[in-house]
Amino acid sequence: MQVSVENVGNLGRKLTVRIPAARLEDTVRNRVQEMGRNARLKGFRPGKVPTKVIEQRFGAQIRGEALSELIGSSFQEAVSNEKLRPAMQPSISTSGKPDNGEIEYTASFEVMPEIGAIDVSGLEIVKQVSSVEDADIDTMIQTLRVQRQTWNPIDRPAQAGDMVLFEFAAQASDFRYPETGTDRVGTIVGSDALFKGLEDELLGHVVDDEFEKDLDFPSDFRIEGLAGKSAHASFKIVRVQEPKLPELDDAFLSTFGVFEGGLEKFREDVRSNLERELEAALASRLKASAVEKLIDAHADLELPNGLIESEARELAKQSAGGKQENVAHEPFMASARRRVAGGILLAEIARQNEIRVDMRRVSASLSAIASTYEEPEQVVELYSKDAQLMSGLQSRVLEDQVIDWIAEKAMVSEHKLTFSEIMRPGA
Incomplete structure (x- = not known):
């Protein structure tokens, strides 16, 4: 195997490798013979497929695989001998055809930089x-309880932390949401899941309350036609629920595998x-x-x-x-x-x-x-x-x-x- 190395910039390398074509032909011949002994083709007894038939049907595939493996192994050998450390897989260029009894390919790649001794004592x-x-444990346990809290319907006026389900419609100049009727929306008051100005309007209302308000919608509101606009909105409270945290009892602990x-x-x-x-x-x-x-x-x-x-x-x-x-x-x-x-x-x-x-x-x-x-x-x-x-x-x-x-x-x-x-x- 003959190898020559060309520097392309500081880190680029172009490796030219020449391999005796006999190495490829020996590999191809051995694989054809092995396939002939193991292939099962219609019309031939197992192990009796003629070499010529194998070459006709699988020759291109066998040659391609053998060439790829030969290039891979010879490349690793070449960079090891030349003491090169490729940064990535190389780009290979070759005709794959013998010339004067040799197969030539070029491998283009970058190498790892030479850094020199690294001194970290001054860092x-x-x-x-x-x-x-x-x-911190108390806080986490409280978080776990909140994640498993239930919601119970109530008759009292809505307050911060309650979940309120309401029917909603809004008219902003020539845009109405929804086009007809109302949309049913739910939120936890104070969560700012919708936006503070809207959620604040829900405070103090009970089930079946109906009311109207003028609202200034934020620019990032999820409904594009209302985003950044002033609108006249109508509300009807459908349900008010308060959160109930689970007790720290055996039933709760068992959900975390503590029995x-x-x-x-x-x-x-x-x-x-x-x-x-x-x-x-x-x-x-x-x-x-x-x-x-x-x-x-x-x-x-x-x-x-x-x-x-x-x-x-x-x-x-x-x-x-x-x-x-x-x-x-x-x-x-x-x-x-x-x-x-x-x-x-x-x-x-x-x-x-x-x-x-x-x-x-x-x-x-x-x-x-x-x-x-x-x-x-x-x-x-x-x-x-x-x-x-x-x-x-x-x-x-x-x-x-x-x-x-x-x-x-x-x-x-x-x-x-x-x-x-x-x-x-x-x-």
Whole structure:
């Protein structure tokens, strides 16, 4: 095998590889013979299909597969011998036809940047710390009760927190909603699910009350013809219901799988769940802080454009809810660059310092993931059988190990926050 390398810019490489055509022909011949021994074709006894028939029917397919595998294996051999580290899969160009007893192909790709030794000792990283307090458990239990509250019809006037069902119509200049009759609408007074001005008008009214009001609808109101306009609205109260929280009795606790130990056991379970969520949130914030500082310290690092493009397209796809749509990826290029830079730097730290994935941490992480499902053993089995899922989990665990390593070497200051501050998005 003959290999030549051409530099195309700082990170681009063009690899030209020449392979003896005999290697391909030997592989094709062996596969044709093997297929002849195993193929079952109408009109031929098993194992007695003539080679010529196999070549006629499957020759192109066999040759294509053999060529693809030969290119793949020889490419890996070539980049290993040349000490190249491709950033992505190469773009291959070849006729696939022998010329002077050789098959030639070119592989175009970008390589990982040469970073040099990474020193993290000067990074100033903020490590946020927190703990789960009894008040946090009380708050979560109250939230769980609210999620399971029932609504009971009442005769008293509506007040904040009540659920009110009402018939509604509104006229704004030449637009009427609905076109005829009324629409039946429900809301919890004070939730601003509709908007405050409308919900405030429901206060103090009882079932069968009818009244009219002039309202200024907000610009983001869900009914386009009323959004940002003034309208004359009519109301009729159909039903008023007040919330009733479930008691913290055995029936309530059993819905969370607590059949023994009562409220004390329930509080222990809630604490365990909150502590698991807190641990994950703190780790995520530490990682974000460390990676941010690491990227800023290597702001001039040249990165493979292909990786940035790919990451930007993935971010664009995620922004569209994962749909296969032609979403412009250019607005995501800056974010993609930082994500790629962070990934490359973390991987390089692992490589330079021989940090290997800790399979015990992988198992612990998988157990934590599985514990959030009703049938955790099925989740474990799914990961065990899906190489891509397991590889992704191992990569995340390895990154966490690198973050821990950075935190040991860098200048770390602690900043204490409450549980609710940690768990609040954007805090």
